[in-house]
Amino acid sequence: MHDVLIIGSGVSGTSAALRFADNGIVPVILDVGIEPPQEPEIKEKFYSYREKNDSFKLMIGEQFEGLNNLDRRKKVMPAKLVPPRMRFVTDSLKDLYPVKEINFSVIQSFAQGGLANAWGAGVYRYNDRDLRSFPIKKSDLLSYYERLSKELGISGENDDLVPYFGQDNLLQKPLRLSDNAQKLMNNYKKKKKKLNKKGVFIGRPRLAVLSQTFGERKPCDYSNLEFWQPNLSHLYTPSQTLKKLIKENKVVYKKGYLVRSWFRKGNAVIVQVEHIKDRKIEEFECKNLVLAAGAVNSARLALTSRKDSNTRLTLLDNAALLFPFFFPGRIGCRLETDAFGLTQLNFIYDSNEDEIPIQGSILEITSPARAEFFQSFMLASYDNLRLIRYMLPAIMVMQLFLPSSAEDAAAIRINENNELEIYGKNRNINKNLINKTIKILRILKAYTFPFLVVRAPNGHGIHYSGTLPMLESSNRLYTCSKFGELYGEPGVYVADASVFPYLPSKNCSFTVMANAMRVADRISLLLKGRT
Amino acid sequence: MDEAEKIFRSIFKSQISLPLRENFDRASKVFTAAYSKEDIDAYNRALEKISDLEALEFASRYRNRLPLLVLKFKLMVYLAETTPENLGFYVNRKDRRLIGYISIAYGGLRSMVKFIKGMFLLRILKNA
Numbered sequence: 001m002h003d004v005l006i007i008g009s010g011v012s013g014t015s016a017a018l019r020f021a022d023n024g025i026v027p028v029i030l031d032v033g034i035e036p037p038q039e040p041e042i043k044e045k046f047y048s049y050r051e052k053n054d055s056f057k058l059m060i061g062e063q064f065e066g067l068n069n070l071d072r073r074k075k076v077m078p079a080k081l082v083p084p085r086m087r088f089v090t091d092s093l094k095d096l097y098p099v100k101e102i103n104f105s106v107i108q109s110f111a112q113g114g115l116a117n118a119w120g121a122g123v124y125r126y127n128d129r130d131l132r133s134f135p136i137k138k139s140d141l142l143s144y145y146e147r148l149s150k151e152l153g154i155s156g157e158n159d160d161l162v163p164y165f166g167q168d169n170l171l172q173k174p175l176r177l178s179d180n181a182q183k184l185m186n187n188y189k190k191k192k193k194k195l196n197k198k199g200v201f202i203g204r205p206r207l208a209v210l211s212q213t214f215g216e217r218k219p220c221d222y223s224n225l226e227f228w229q230p231n232l233s234h235l236y237t238p239s240q241t242l243k244k245l246i247k248e249n250k251v252v253y254k255k256g257y258l259v260r261s262w263f264r265k266g267n268a269v270i271v272q273v274e275h276i277k278d279r280k281i282e283e284f285e286c287k288n289l290v291l292a293a294g295a296v297n298s299a300r301l302a303l304t305s306r307k308d309s310n311t312r313l314t315l316l317d318n319a320a321l322l323f324p325f326f327f328p329g330r331i332g333c334r335l336e337t338d339a340f341g342l343t344q345l346n347f348i349y350d351s352n353e354d355e356i357p358i359q360g361s362i363l364e365i366t367s368p369a370r371a372e373f374f375q376s377f378m379l380a381s382y383d384n385l386r387l388i389r390y391m392l393p394a395i396m397v398m399q400l401f402l403p404s405s406a407e408d409a410a411a412i413r414i415n416e417n418n419e420l421e422i423y424g425k426n427r428n429i430n431k432n433l434i435n436k437t438i439k440i441l442r443i444l445k446a447y448t449f450p451f452l453v454v455r456a457p458n459g460h461g462i463h464y465s466g467t468l469p470m471l472e473s474s475n476r477l478y479t480c481s482k483f484g485e486l487y488g489e490p491g492v493y494v495a496d497a498s499v500f501p502y503l504p505s506k507n508c509s510f511t512v513m514a515n516a517m518r519v520a521d522r523i524s525l526l527l528k529g530r531t
Numbered sequence: 532m533d534e535a536e537k538i539f540r541s542i543f544k545s546q547i548s549l550p551l552r553e554n555f556d557r558a559s560k561v562f563t564a565a566y567s568k569e570d571i572d573a574y575n576r577a578l579e580k581i582s583d584l585e586a587l588e589f590a591s592r593y594r595n596r597l598p599l600l601v602l603k604f605k606l607m608v609y610l611a612e613t614t615p616e617n618l619g620f621y622v623n624r625k626d627r628r629l630i631g632y633i634s635i636a637y638g639g640l641r642s643m644v645k646f647i648k649g650m651f652l653l654r655i656l657k658n659a
C-alpha cells in the first residue's frame with residue numbers, strides 16, 4: 001500500500017510532491033502525462049529565425065493547428081495555446097473523458113506539468129485581504145511561499161506593489177522592460193502622486209522567469225519565443241521540478257493513466273485507473289490520496305466516485321477583461337523584436353479599503369502571430385496590414401482579472417452517461433470600471449476606447465476553483481477541512497484550486513502551490529504520527 | 532490567375548510564391564469543407580466575376596456576407612506571415628514615424644472608398 005498517491009502533475013501536484021520529498025516521503029504521481037512533441041529547439045530569436053526560415057511548421061503546423069482561431073464558429077482558444085508546439089498542453093481526451101460545455105469554454109490539460117506548460121508565470125502571494133473568505137491566513141502560507149521562491153526563481157522588485165504582493169527578499173532583479181512598458185513606467189512616475197491618490201499603483205510583476213542564471217537554468221534571452229516553444233529554460237514550469245524529483249528518486253511518476261474514481265476499503269483508499277493505451281483497468285491502494293487534477297477534474301472525480309449525477313458543484317473563475325491601448329507617439333516605431341513577450345508591468349486599482357483591489361497585467365504583444373490581430377482591425381485588408389506594421393508596435397494589452405462572484409459562478413455536474421457538463425453564466429461587467437480604467441490609462445498617456453475592450457469568453461480566465469471549497473469546519477459533502485481533507489472521505493485530500501472558496505483579482509497559481517505544500521505537510525505529519 | 536494568386540494579390544498587391552501557394556491550396560481544401568454548397572458557390576462566383584476582391588471582402592466582413600471569402604483572406608494573412616519574403620508586410624524593422632502616421636491616415640481614407648465600392652460590388656454580385 002502506498003503512503004501517498006497524487007493525481008496530476010500540474011503546479012498543485014508537483015508542489016505537493018516537492019513538499020513530500022522535503023519531508024522524506026516518496027509519493028506516487030498518477031498522470032495522463034501528455035508530453036510536448038519532439039521538435040528541434042529554436043536556438044535563435046523568434047524574428048531572426050523567421051527572417052531566414054520558412055516558419056510554416058513552427059507557426060501553423062502540418063495539421064494546421066496554428067489556424068485554430070481562424071474560423072470563429074469553432075471553439076476559440078487563447079492565442080498562447082494555439083501554436084503547434086503548444087497544442088500538447090490542451091490535447092483533450094474527447095472520447096475517454098467527454099465534456100459538454102454550455103455557455104462556457106473550459107481549458108483543460110492532461111499534459112505532464114499541466115496548464116502551466118503554457119502559463120504566463122505570474123506568481124503572486126495572497127495577502128490577508130485576498131484571503132478574507134478563506135479559513136487560513138497569510139501567515140499559514142508564508143513559509144511555503146518562501147520555499148517556492150527558492151525552487152522557482154522569481155524576478156521582480158519590492159516596489160510600490162509590495163502591499164499587494166508582499167516583500168520577497170529572494171527576488172532576482174526584474175526583467176528588462178520593453179520600450180512601451182518603459183514609457184508607461186516613466187509616465188507613471190511623473191503622475192505618481194495623482195495616481196496613488198486615486199488608488200492606482202504600477203510596478204514590476206513577480207514572474208517565475210529568470211533574469212539571472214539560476215542553478216542550471218539560463219536567464220531570459222528576450223527571444224520572443226514564449227508563445228512558440230515549450231520548456232524554455234528561463235520560464236519555470238512544474239515539469240522542471242518533476243524531472244528533478246524523478247531523477248533524484250524522490251517521486252515515482254506513472255504516466256499514461258487516467259484516474260476514473262476511488263472507493264474506500266477499510267483504512268485504504270482504492271484508486272481505479274484506466275491505461276490510456278489499451279484501456280485496461282488497474283487498481284492502486286494507498287493510505288492518502290491527493291487530488292491535484294485541476295479544479296474541474298478533481299471535482300469530476302469526487303462526483304464520479306460517489307456516482308452522483310444529481311449534485312451541481314460551483315465552479316469559480318476570474319472573468320477577464322482585455323484593454324488594448326496605444327501610445328500615439330510610438331506609431332511607426334520599429335517592432336521590438338528582442339523583448340520578453342509576456343507580462344511587463346502590473347497595475348493595481350485599489351479605490352476603496354472595503355473593496356478588493358483590481359489587478360491587471362500589462363502585456364507586451366510582440367510574441368503572438370501578427371495575423372492574430374488582423375481580425376481586430378477594422379480597415380480593408382491592405383490597410384489592415386499597414387496597421388499591423390505601424391500600429392502594433394505602439395500597442396500593449398492590459399488584462400484585468402475580476403474577483404470571482406458566487407452569483408455568476410458556473411456549475412458542473414456529471415450526467416447519467418458519465419459526461420461532465422459545465423454551465424456558464426454571463427456576468428454583468430461593471431461599465432464604471434471600464435470607463436475608470438480608460439480614464440486612468442489616459443492619465444498615463446495611453447489611449448483606448450470602450451468599444452475596443454474585449455471580455456474574454458466565459459472560462460478563459462483559466463483560474464478554475466471553488467468546486468470543493470475549504471471551510472473552517474467542513475460539514476457537508478464536497479467541502480474540505482482547512483487542511484484540504486474531503487468531508488466524509490478520510491484520507492482523501494484536495495491540493496488544487498478546488499479548495500479556494502473565492503478568487504481575488506490576482507493570478508492564483510502561486511497560492512495554489514503554497515497551499516498544496518501546506519496540505520502535503522499535514523499529511524506528512526499524520527503519516528509520521530504527529531498532529 | 533488562380534484562387535491563391537487572386538487572393539494574395541488582392542491583399543499584398545504582389546505575386547505569390549510557390550511554397551505559399553501550395554500551403555494555401557492545402558489549407559483551403561480543409562477549411563472549405565466546413566462550408567455549405569451555397570457559401571462555396573457564392574465564393575466561386577465572386578472569384579470569377581469581381582476583380583476588386585479586396586473591396587468585396589471588406590464590405591462582406593461588415594455585412595456578414597460571403598463568409599468563405601472573408602475566411603480565405605484571413606487564411607492568406609496567417610499563411611503569408613510564415614514566409615520570410617513577406618515578413619516585411621507585418622514587421623516594421625526601422626523607426627518610420629512620419630510614414631507610419633501618413634500611411635495609417637491614408638489607409639483610413641482608402642478603406643472608406645473601398646467600403647463604398649465593396650457595397651456596390653455586393654449588389655452587382657447579388658443581381659448577377
Ligand SMILES: Cc1cc2nc3c(=O)[nH]c(=O)nc-3n(C[C@H](O)[C@H](O)[C@H](O)COP(=O)(O)OP(=O)(O)OC[C@H]3O[C@@H](n4cnc5c(N)ncnc54)[C@H](O)[C@@H]3O)c2cc1C
Pocket residue numbers: 007008009010011012013030031032033034078080081107108109110111112113114115116118119120121122123124257258259260292293294295297462463464496497507508509510512
Ligand atoms: C495561457 C495561460 C496562462 C496562464 N498564466 C498564469 C499566470 O501567469 N499565473 C498564474 O497564476 N496562473 C496562470 N495560468 C493558470 C495556471 O496555469 C493554472 O491555474 C494552473 O496550472 C492549474 O494547475 P493545477 O495543478 O491545478 O492543474 P492543471 O495544470 O490543470 O494540471 C492537471 C494535471 O492533472 C492531470 N489529470 C487531470 N485529470 C486526470 C485524471 N483523471 N487522471 C490522471 N491525471 C489527471 C493532468 O494530466 C495534469 O497533469 C495560466 C494558464 C494558461 C492556460
